[in-house]
């Protein structure tokens with residue numbers, strides 16, 4: 001079986017390793033192999049492996065953080081299978097820190113916000129992501145998996161409703177890679193915001209390609225803002241584990257303002273801390289500071305060597321002085337909707353890691369659960385692909401859906417779910433699906449805003465300003481409507497010879513539309529999505545909002561896709577096949593399951 005994996009973070013690398021050498025596996029990654037969110041992860045990986053801890057306790061903490069939107073079955077899978085996946089990592093060479101630096105002792109498990117147990121395993125102090133990424137890279141390099149670095153995935157190829165490959169750009173040349181299964185492991189969307197802890201590769205390319213191909217996305221409005229990034233250019237993350245070890249937040253007057261905000265003070269859920277910091281900054285016009293001085297210089301250096309080095313680089317001596325911090329976009333709970341095996345609504349297309357929406361995180365990710373989610377669901381997706389390969393028909397199985405969903409266009413059409421009072425529901429454009437696709441003009445006309453009919457190209461900086469202001473930590477209907485109308489007037493056509501940077505910005509623009517539309521439709525506050533005009537959670541909204549672009553916007557019919565290689569002979573030979581997609585037996589493949597059949601409002 002030929003499998004092409006997009007991305008070389010933890011999710012992509014683990015998928016490849018779990019598939020094993022019996023399959024023809026290629027990883028495509030747009031930068032160097034290690035460049036990813038994964039390699040910057042600091043705090044660690046949550047798993048119930050310490051004496052006294054239980055899977056049930058980890059499940060309970062995850063469900064609380066998810067604010068009523070986590071899928072209990074997915075959370076159970078995550079927490080129950082986590083310990084086995086930690087053992088895999090150890091087998092692949094990850095050396096988790098032990099107590100007293102004694103290799104025979106138990107793990108030196110840390111505590112992070114909203115966890116009720118010390119269960120965060122870390123490696124190299126605060127260099128967990130680096131240690132994990134490089135252990136996996138070494139294991140992949142020792143395997144038969146091929147890796148195509150500096151290769152940009154532009155679009156999915158969908159044939160007869162099934163994913164059959166990818167169009168990629170390598171050295172400026174467009175190629176088509178065919179595959180029996182395509183695995184998106186392309187990470188998140190941090191670059192949609194001006195302040196983000198994410199590296200430059202996080203431009204949502206995989207999610208945008210899936211949207212164009214007609215896949216169902218879910219929970220896109222839920223973006224987690226980390227409360228404590230260093231308030232300097234680059235928004236370097238100061239892990240929650242620092243607060244877990246005793247650091248406190250102070251306002252300009254030196255007061256611990258979180259004490260009055262939440263019973264857990266600095267260890268309250270991330271959204272609570274991020275909003276409190278943003279409000280405090282708005283109120284005083286001054287930055288807030290993180291005071292880690294009580295931890296002591298030696299312990300800070302031992303436990304947080306990476307952050308210590310970054311603080312020094314920016315001229316701070318954090319062992320002796322508080323450092324300025326501010327919220328920054330950090331993690332996307334939304335993504336391509338999957339079932340518990342990583343299958344998406346497009347047969348043959350899998351999604352794992354941050355690009356996916358498995359239902360685990362709900363409205364808010366519990367700290368250190370994302371590396372775990374990548375490990376657990378990459379493993380399951382690999383098992384599903386192996387089982388498809390072993391099936392007599394050879395055809396990909398259909399997904400079993402993400403439970404408890406309502407499509408965005410249904411909210412737009414019907415106003416709001418039964419029971420929710422909403423004066424603003426008429427603010428949604430009637431043709432919301434067109435808004436997500438390419439038909440900007442149609443939407444602008446129906447939205448009734450004359451200025452929005454003017455289509456022009458935005459810069460990345462303009463997109464940043466709009467998203468930070470209107471779809472950031474604090475949101476409200478007025479700002480989101482303004483954002484929607486502005487976005488409706490922006491377009492970024494992608495010609496066959498468009499640069500990678502332009503393609504990335506176009507992908508971000510497409511996802512911005514989806515995020516703003518869903519955020520406008522969700523007339524409540526839940527988890528990371530805070531609406532100042534609807535400050536409470538509303539029970540009728542306790543479901544995932546799904547978005548799906550009209551099928552005319554698929555890669556096949558879109559000008560934006562690079563011209564596929566005319567024949568395998570005329571392109572740089574690629575390890576994965578560049579020949580036209582082989583005709584696969586499709587007799588047994590029914591149309592993708594309709595998510596609207598699964599609605600339970």
Ligand SMILES: Cc1cc2nc3c(=O)[nH]c(=O)nc-3n(C[C@H](O)[C@H](O)[C@H](O)COP(=O)(O)OP(=O)(O)OC[C@H]3O[C@@H](n4cnc5c(N)ncnc54)[C@H](O)[C@@H]3O)c2cc1C
Pocket residue numbers: 006007008009010011012028029030031033034035036037038039040041042043044045046128129151152153154185186187188197198199201202203204205206237330331352353354355367368369370371372374
């Ligand atoms: C600073 C920081 C600290 C964090 N700390 C923690 C933590 O302590 N614990 C925790 O659980 N989580 C943490 N996270 C979150 C966690 O790191 C990520 O959610 C996780 O690593 C995602 O893994 P992934 O494999 O899905 O995506 P990534 O690791 O982001 O990998 C995505 C890959 O896809 C590639 N790619 C993207 N687009 C394309 C394209 N068009 N073509 C080809 N390739 C493409 C990228 O180059 C990259 O290789 C942290 C994140 C950051 C940024």
